Each structure stands twice: as structure tokens, then as C-alpha cells.
Amino acid sequence: MPWYLHLALRQLFPTGRRFPFFTLISTLGVTLGVALLIIVMGVMGGFAYETKHKIVDTEGDIQIKARGAIADFPAVVKRVESVAGVAAATPYASDTVMIKFGDKAAYPQLRGIDLDSVGQVTPLDRYMIVGSLDDLDDDSIVLSAQLAQSIGANVGDTIEVYSPLTIQRMGEDEVFLPRQVRVVGMLEIGKQQLDSSTVYGTLRLAQDLYGLGSTVHGINVRLKPGVNEDDGAARINAVLPEDIRAFSWEDSFSDFLWVLSLERNMIFFLLLFIVIVAAFSVMSSLLISVVRKTREIGLLGALGGRPVQVAACFCAQGFFIGVLGTAAGLALGFTALAFRNDVVLWITKVTQRQEVMRRFYEFSELPSHTTGSTVALIVVMTIVISTLAGLLPAWKAARLKPVEALRSE
Amino acid sequence: MNDPVLSARGLRKSFRSGDAMLEVLRGVDLDVAAGESVSIRGESGSGKSTLLNLLAGLDAPDEGTVAWDGSSDTGARRRSGYLGMVFQSFYLVPELDACSNVLLARRILGGIDAAARSRALELLDQVGLAGRAHHLPSQLSGGERQRVALARSLINHPRLIVADEPTGNLDERTGNAVVDLLLGLCTSATTALILVTHNAAHAAKTRRSLVLTAGTLGGS
Numbered sequence: 305m306p307w308y309l310h311l312a313l314r315q316l317f318p319t320g321r322r323f324p325f326f327t328l329i330s331t332l333g334v335t336l337g338v339a340l341l342i343i344v345m346g347v348m349g350g351f352a353y354e355t356k357h358k359i360v361d362t363e364g365d366i367q368i369k370a371r372g373a374i375a376d377f378p379a380v381v382k383r384v385e386s387v388a389g390v391a392a393a394t395p396y397a398s399d400t401v402m403i404k405f406g407d408k409a410a411y412p413q414l415r416g417i418d419l420d421s422v423g424q425v426t427p428l429d430r431y432m433i434v435g436s437l438d439d440l441d442d443d444s445i446v447l448s449a450q451l452a453q454s455i456g457a458n459v460g461d462t463i464e465v466y467s468p469l470t471i472q473r474m475g476e477d478e479v480f481l482p483r484q485v486r487v488v489g490m491l492e493i494g495k496q497q498l499d500s501s502t503v504y505g506t507l508r509l510a511q512d513l514y515g516l517g518s519t520v521h522g523i524n525v526r527l528k529p530g531v532n533e534d535d536g537a538a539r540i541n542a543v544l545p546e547d548i549r550a551f552s553w554e555d556s557f558s559d560f561l562w563v564l565s566l567e568r569n570m571i572f573f574l575l576l577f578i579v580i581v582a583a584f585s586v587m588s589s590l591l592i593s594v595v596r597k598t599r600e601i602g603l604l605g606a607l608g609g610r611p612v613q614v615a616a617c618f619c620a621q622g623f624f625i626g627v628l629g630t631a632a633g634l635a636l637g638f639t640a641l642a643f644r645n646d647v648v649l650w651i652t653k654v655t656q657r658q659e660v661m662r663r664f665y666e667f668s669e670l671p672s673h674t675t676g677s678t679v680a681l682i683v684v685m686t687i688v689i690s691t692l693a694g695l696l697p698a699w700k701a702a703r704l705k706p707v708e709a710l711r712s713e
Numbered sequence: 714m715n716d717p718v719l720s721a722r723g724l725r726k727s728f729r730s731g732d733a734m735l736e737v738l739r740g741v742d743l744d745v746a747a748g749e750s751v752s753i754r755g756e757s758g759s760g761k762s763t764l765l766n767l768l769a770g771l772d773a774p775d776e777g778t779v780a781w782d783g784s785s786d787t788g789a790r791r792r793s794g795y796l797g798m799v800f801q802s803f804y805l806v807p808e809l810d811a812c813s814n815v816l817l818a819r820r821i822l823g824g825i826d827a828a829a830r831s832r833a834l835e836l837l838d839q840v841g842l843a844g845r846a847h848h849l850p851s852q853l854s855g856g857e858r859q860r861v862a863l864a865r866s867l868i869n870h871p872r873l874i875v876a877d878e879p880t881g882n883l884d885e886r887t888g889n890a891v892v893d894l895l896l897g898l899c900t901s902a903t904t905a906l907i908l909v910t911h912n913a914a915h916a917a918k919t920r921r922s923l924v925l926t927a928g929t930l931g932g933s
Contacts, residue, residue: 307820311806318808318849603804606771608793608821707771710800711762 308613311604312620315593326589331629333582334690338633339640341575341682342674346641348571349678350671352564358495360553364394364425364524365533366540367556370548373519380548381421381523387539389531392424395520397510402466403503404482408455412501414445414465416510416520425526428491428504434459435489442508446489450500461487467513483513525550572681579686583693586625590618590697601701602709615698622694626687633686634679644670717744717782718873718905719768724777726763737763739928740777745873748903750896752916755925761909762877764925768907769796769875782872793822797866797874797904799895801881803858805850805865811837811857812846815864822869829868836864840894856887863895873905880912892918 316327374380377395384393397416402409419440423429429437433449440446445465447457457463464482485505492499511517527536533552540550554561594601604614640647648670652660724741727734737760745751755761766772768779770787779787781795797818805814815833819825837846840860842853850858859879866874876895880888892908892915899906908919916922923930 306824307817310820311809311817314806314808314813599802599804600806603800603806604821605789606769606792606798606800606804607818608789608791610789613821705772707766710771710804 306613306616307609308617309620312617312624315597315617316621316624326593327625330582330586330589330625331632333585334579334626334629334686335632335636337575337579337582338630338682338686339636340578341572341686342634342637342679343640343644344571344575345568345678345682346637346672346674347644347670348568349673349675352568353673354671355495355564356553356561358493358498359557361430362426362428362493362498363553363556365527365531366525366537366550366552368393368523368525368540368544368548368550369521373516373521374523374548375519377518377520377523380544383543384523384525384540384550387536387543389528389536389539391526391528392421393523393525394418394421394425395507395523396422397507397514397516397521399468399510399514399521401468401503401513402471403455403463404466405455405457405461405463410451410455410501412448412451412503414467414503414505414510414513416505416507416513418507425524431491431493433490433492437489437504439488440504440506442506442512443484444486444488444505445509446491446504447487448499448502449490449492450496451502452487452490454500457487459487459489463487465513467515469513469515483509485509576685576689579689582629583622583689586622586690587693587696590621590694591700593621594618594697594701598704598709601704602706602711605704605706606710611702614704615702618698618701619691619694622697623687623691626690626693629690630683630686634683638674641672641674644672718747718749719743719745719907720780720783721768722778724764724767724774724779726760726767726772726774737928738767738774741925741928741930743768743923743930745905745907747872747905748900749921750899750906750908750919751921751923752908752910752919753923753925753930754910754913754916757911759925760928761925764930765875765877765907765909769798793818794869795872797869797871799859799862799866799874799876799879801878803850803855803862803882805858805861807850810847810849811842811853811861811864814850814861815868818865819868833864833868836867837861839898840864855883856891859883859887859891860894863891863898867898867902867904870902871904873907874899875907875909877909878911879908880910880915888912888915 316324318324368380368384381393381395384390395418398413400411401414402411419437435446437446452458462484465485466482470482507520525540527533533554537550537552537555544550601614721741721743724738725736726738727736741764753761753764767774770779770792778785781787781791806817809817812833815836816825816829819829819833834843834846837843840863842857842860845853845857853861879895880891883891895906896918906919908915910916923932
């Protein structure tokens with residue numbers, strides 16, 4: 305090992321001594337910065353991952369839409385299912401309705417689904433908490449749990465549904481009665497936006513409500529595992545007429561994904577300042593070290609050490625603090641993530657805010673998802689910043705002339 | 714005839730003192746032969762340390778030349794192998810034990826191996842610190858620290874050792890022992906020695922004794 309690296313390690317971890325105070329404080333700052341980055345980015349990643357997961361579970365990998373409604377959809381579904389990489393396709397009709405139960409009204413999206421094929425594309429059964437999709441018929445609906453709670457409806461109750469068509473005809477002075485439907489089940493997807501404003505019914509019910517006849521609003525597609533969504537969409541588009549287009553879920557929700565990505569990047573950038581502040585602490589410690597060790601630096605020059613090697617000795621100390629602080633920060637961060645739900649549960653129990661947490665943050669448990677690239681970015685940025693923190697002390701040390709350094713008091 | 718281990722010609726050095734220039738060295742000439750020991754005495758402020766710094770290549774003269782073994786290359790790379798240095802304040806690295814302090818000069822020269830470790834222990838044995846190789850400087854007395862510094866100056870088999878008042882921080886008895894040890898080690902290794910000292914008795918033990926007066930060197 306070159307002498308300057310050996311000396312850098314020895315100055316940080318002297319033989320036969322306890323962990324030096326300067327090293328401890330400098331490392332601790334980096335550790336806390338990295339741990340916080342890992343925890344926050346993990347939780348942010350978890351929110352994004354869970355949200356994406358829910359989108360794919362409720363919308364499929366690919367959405368097919370037309371300028372208007374899709375006519376002869378069975379033929380389109382058949383053509384789409386013949387494309388390589390496509391596992392299944394299911395038609396849907398979806399629009400906003402007004403529902404009324406007693407004196408309470410709400411304005412959810414009512415989505416008509418094809419009961420024969422929906423299970424192969426969007427696994428809604430997985431999210432049913434009361435009843436089953438099999439109980440659905442053309443005069444019944446499944447309510448999302450929070451929506452049911454907000455209007456006070458239960459399984460077995462009958463509610464009134466007003467579609468845009470109903471309201472339009474009412475405006476034309478026609479008498480048009482709302483559709484009476486029974487509640488046969490409830491589902492909870494775990495995403496507040498969907499759980500508070502979604503109703504599922506049969507495709508026939510939705511077609512009747514929206515006056516679609518035998519057409520549909522769109523088709524959801526599930527790809528076989530491992531097939532890329534963009535490739536799948538391109539292949540499907542190749543067999544579709546020009547007025548019907550397939551979009552990957554990433555294309556369909558590109559604005560939403562961009563916002564998620566922007567949030568993550570901004571938070572990463574802001575939290576990185578903690579590491580930068582920690583780096584200033586490293587720099588300050590090393591600058592003090594340069595002043596304290598001026599005569600030693602002079603000795604190194606007198607013994608034949610070149611200025612660049614003396615500089616490397618102090619830069620290496622910044623690097624080693626960065627590596628050590630990063631390793632400890634990763635351990636601390638991942639440990640905190642492992643126990644995150646216990647901590648959140650304890651806090652919400654103590655403050656009696658479990659329900660608020662679920663309503664406000666959309667998830668009943670704090671999600672976490674950390675990618676290798678995020679960890680790599682945190683590790684590289686932290687070590688680079690810590691090493692750069694050693695540059696100024698290194699430059700000051702390298703500028704010292706041995707003869708003047710040896711003479712210093 | 715072989716080139717002298719050290720040859721200095723016409724060394725001049727001035728320092729700014731306020732508005733005036735203070736001429737410390739006014740044309741110093743010095744030759745030191747292989748294995749020779751030379752002492753330089755002088756009053757405080759006479760320029761002894763300045764001269765030593767020029768001879769060791771740590772500072773550049775305003776005028777004149779310094780050559781080691783006929784070569785004017787006195788840079789850091791060459792210094793680590795050619796020259797050993799001993800200072801009044803020992804200058805041991807506090808985080809390294811005695812053995813590692815001795816080996817530091819070797820590491821700077823270009824890495825250590827088993828033979829280097831063995832030589833470091835041998836040198837510590839020669840200076841009477843065989844049992845203290847793994848003690849930190851803070852666990853050693855002043856005399857012991859200076860002996861570690863002596864061992865460090867010899868680890869790279871230097872042709873020349875320059876010692877700048879090595880007994881300045883030691884009591885008389887310890888100082889005598891250190892100088893005797895230094896002279897003995899230099900003699901046995903046929904290493905030349907330049908000893909800067911205030912002590913006339915120590916100077917008398919060297920083969921040639923010089924005095925720096927008014928910026929020039931002369932015999933005692």
C-alpha cells in the first residue's frame with residue numbers, strides 16, 4: 305500500500321487507540337446523511353412502486369383507445385390476442401356517474417367490465433373484501449370501500465345511478481328514471497383515489513348507462529411476463545386500424561410518472577445537502593488536522609514525500625470517511641426501512657391516527673422499494689462529495705514547504 | 714578520486730526582515746567525504762539550520778550550488794534514499810508505533826517488505842529499543858523518541874545523515890548517549906554525518922569541527 309494511504313488510514317484509526325473523536329464525528333455526519341437518503345428514497349420509491357403496481361393491476365399493461373367508441377370490439381380483442389406476447393385482452397366502458405343512496409350522493413367513475421375476460425387482465429378479485437365479482441349481474445354493482453363508507457351503503461342495499469345520458473335527457477324535458485342497482489360487493493385496492501371513487505359493474509350495465517350500444521370505450525391488455533410494454537404496444541399497433549391506438553401504461557400515465565420522478569429527484573437533491581453539510585464537517589476536521597500536523601507534513605516532505613502524495617494522504621482521509629460513513633449509513637438506513645411499519649404503527653397508535661394515515665397517504669402500510677441504481681447513486685455521490693471535501697485540506701497541506709512547516713510553532 | 718558525498722559551493726541566502734534584507738549565508742563552501750563526520754557550531758541565529766536546509770535540499774540558495782555525489786539533483790525523490798535527517802524535535806508521527814515510524818522513511822522510498830521490517834527491528838535493537846518496537850511515541854521518553862528518529866534516519870542506508878541539534882531537547886546524559894550512538898552508527902555504516910550542535914563536547918567527537926560565523930564557515 306502506498307505510504308500516503310497507509311498514513312491516511314493510521315491517522316483516522318491510530319494503532320492501539322479508540323475511535324478518534326474527529327473521525328467519529330465526521331463519519332457520523334456522513335452516516336446520517338446516507339441513512340436519511342436511503343430511508344426517504346426507499347419510502348418514496350415504495351409509494352411510486354405501489355402506485356405503478358396498482359395502475360397495472362387495474363388498467364393492464366396496455367390500454368387500447370379510439371377517438372370515439374370502439375365498434376366490433378370482439379374482433380379487435382381477437383386480433384389483439386393473436387399478437388405475440390399478449391396474454392389476454394378485456395373490453396371496458398367507463399365514465400363518471402352520479403350515485404345516490406338515501407340523501408347522500410357521490411360522483412364516481414363507473415367502469416363496466418367483461419366478467420368472462422377481466423380476471424385474466426386485471427386481477428380485481430384479489431382486492432375484493434366483501435362478496436365476489438361472480439355475484440355481479442346487469443342490475444348490480446361493486447363499490448370501492450371508502451365510497452361505500454362515505455355514502456353509508458352496504459352489501460344488499462339498492463342505490464340509484466344517474467349517467468351523463470340520464471342527465472342529458474332530463475335536460476331535454478324527458479322523464480328518465482335513474483337506474484336502480486344492488487350493491488353485491490366491496491373492494492379495496494389500497495389507493496385512495498380509486499378506493500374513494502370507483503364503482504364496478506358489468507359491461508352491459510355500463511353500455512346501457514352510457515348509451516354505447518354494442519361499442520366500448522377501450523380495451524385493457526395483459527402481456528406475457530417479461531414482454532416490454534413499449535414493444536408490446538408497438539406490435540399491437542401494427543395490427544390495429546389507424547383510428548384505434550395502443551398505449552403502454554407508462555405512456556398513458558406519463559404525466560403522473562413524470563411528477564413522481566420529479567418529486568423523487570427533488571427530494572434526492574434536497575437531501576443530498578445533508579451529505580454536503582456533512583462533507584463540510586469532514587473538511588473542517590481535515591483542515592484542523594492540517595494545522596495540527598503542520599510539522600508532521602514538513603517531516604513527510606523532508607523524508608522525500610512529494611506534495612502530490614501529501615495531498616493524496618488528506619484526500620484519501622476524506623475518501624475513507626466517505627466509504628465508512630456510507631457503509632454505516634446503508635446499514636442504518638436499511639435497518640430503519642426494515643422496521644418502518646413497526647415505527648409507523650407505534651406512532652399512529654400513540655396518536656390514534658391509523659385511519660388518518662390510511663386516508664391521507666393512500667396506503668395502510670408504509671411501502672418501501674429501493675432499486676440498485678438508487679443505492680449506487682447514493683453511494684457514488686456520497687463518496688465523491690466526501691473525497692472532494694478532502695481537496696481543500698489536501699491543497700493546503702501540499703502547499704506547505706517542508707522547511708517552513710518544520711519551523712512552525 | 715571519488716566525488717564527495719556532499720559538495721556545496723558559494724552558498725548565499727538572505728531573508729527579508731522588514732524593509733531590509735538580512736544576509737545569513739555569505740558564500741559557504743563545504744565538502745563532506747564518504748563516512749566522514751563533520752560538526753557545525755555557531756551562535757543562535759548564525760544560520761546553522763538555514764545552511765542545513767540548503768545542504769539537505771529542503772530550501773534553495775539565492776546563489777551557489779549543492780551537489781550530492783556529484784549530482785545537483787537534490788529533489789524529494791532522491792532525498793528519500795540518499796539522505797537521513799534527525800531533528801531537534803524528533804518529529805515522530807504520533808499515530809504510528811516506533812517500528813512503523815522507522816519504516817515510514819522506507820515506505821516513502823518505495824514500499825516495504827519482510828527485509829525492511831527485519832532491518833527496522835534490527836535498527837531499533839541497535840538503538841536499544843528492541844522491546845519497544847510497538848510502543849507509540851507518547852509511550853516513549855524524549856531520549857527514546859530521538860533514538861527512534863536515529864533508526865528512521867538509517868533505514869534506507871543513506872550516504873549522508875544531517876542532524877540538526879539532535880540533543881537540543883534532551884538532558885546532558887541522554888544527549889551524550891544519543892550523540893555517541895549517532896556517531897557509532899554512522900561509523901559502522903560508513904555513513905557521512907553533518908552534526909549541527911551548540912555543544913562543544915559533542916562537536917569534538919566528530920572528525921572535523923567547523924564554526925559558522927558571519928555567514929561563512931571556518932575551522933574551530
